[in-house]
Amino acid sequence: MKRIIGIITVLALFAAVSQELLRGQATSGSHAAREAEGRSGRLTRLQLDSLILAIQDEVYDYRCEKQFYRIGVSSGTGTQMVTKLRVYIRPDLDQNGAGEMIYKDMPYGEILRVFHFRSDGLAVLDNDPELGFPITEPSHLTLFMDDDEVIRDKQTWVTMTMEIADTPPMSRVVEAAKRQQARVGFSAYLSKRHARD
Numbered sequence: 001m002k003r004i005i006g007i008i009t010v011l012a013l014f015a016a017v018s019q020e021l022l023r024g025q026a027t028s029g030s031h032a033a034r035e036a037e038g039r040s041g042r043l044t045r046l047q048l049d050s051l052i053l054a055i056q057d058e059v060y061d062y063r064c065e066k067q068f069y070r071i072g073v074s075s076g077t078g079t080q081m082v083t084k085l086r087v088y089i090r091p092d093l094d095q096n097g098a099g100e101m102i103y104k105d106m107p108y109g110e111i112l113r114v115f116h117f118r119s120d121g122l123a124v125l126d127n128d129p130e131l132g133f134p135i136t137e138p139s140h141l142t143l144f145m146d147d148d149e150v151i152r153d154k155q156t157w158v159t160m161t162m163e164i165a166d167t168p169p170m171s172r173v174v175e176a177a178k179r180q181q182a183r184v185g186f187s188a189y190l191s192k193r194h195a196r197d
Contacts, residue, residue, distance in 0.1 A: 030114060034153070041092060041093060042091055042092045043089065043091055043092065043093065043099065043158070046121070047117060047121075047123065048089060048158065048160055049124045050117070050122065050123040051087070051089060051101065051119060051123045051160075052087065052116060052160055052162045053123070053179075054115070054122070054123035054124065054125050054179075054183065055087065055103065055105070055125065055162055056162060056163075056164065056176065056181050057175075057176035057177075057179050057183075058125060058129065058176075059105075059106075059164055059176075059179060060168050060172060060173045060177075060189075061103045061173070061176050061177045061180040061188050061189045062129060062188045062189070063173070063189065064078060064106055064107065065109045065164050065165060065166055065167070065168060066166060067106035068083040068085070068104075068106050068164045068166070069081075069083065069086065069166065071083060071104055071106055072084050072085035072086075072104070072164075073085075074166075076166075078167075079166070079167040080167075081165070081166035081167070082159050082163050082164065082165050082166065083102060083163070083164045083166065084105055084162070084178070085161070085162055085163075085164065086103070086159055086160070086161060086164050087101055087102070087159070087161070087162050088101060088103065088153060088154045088157040088158070088159055088160075089101040089102040089157055089158045089159075090153070090157050090158075091157060091158045093116075096116075097116050097117065098114055098115070098116050098126075099115050099116070100112055100113065100114055100115070101113050101115065102150065102153060102154060102157070103162070104142040105129065105133075108129065108132060108133050108141065109141055109142075109143065110141065110142075110143070111133050111139060111140065111141055111142060112139060112140055112142055112145065113125055113126070113127075113139045113141070114126040114138045114139045114186055116185070118183070121184065122179065123183075124183050124184060125128050125139070125183075126138060126139050127139035152157040173189060174189075176189070177189040177190045179189075
């Protein structure tokens, strides 16, 4: 029953984001105004939720969910285990439409992750996780940052909570993989599945 509720929640969130984006496109004036509006300014609740969905999708697409065991606050047992983690998000986008957030991305550790939004509202996480988030990339481990800066960011940025299911339903993994394919043109799960076929 919890699995069904989780699936329905994810689908409802995705539908709400899509409807809000369509409503915003219908009410905004010119194409240029829509572009400027989406590139800078404070993040909306829908954008914040889209970021959490993007993180979850990447975790499930790469099948890293079991790496989160004992990293955050866990509840449930067996296939119902869920880990809750904090995500700290800079509340506004820069003039280029980019934002930053800090969260634990296992198995790598805590990272500063750069993101942006597509015109359809999907959040896109920059950099390929398979690179391991080195300091040479805009998205990198917070280990390389000044401790005081990380603490200050966590105290002043928006704090969200994300949940990672230890054993997500396969339908959730497939949906995550499809969104990843749409976001970045690649899905780790789908490419491995096609390799097996």
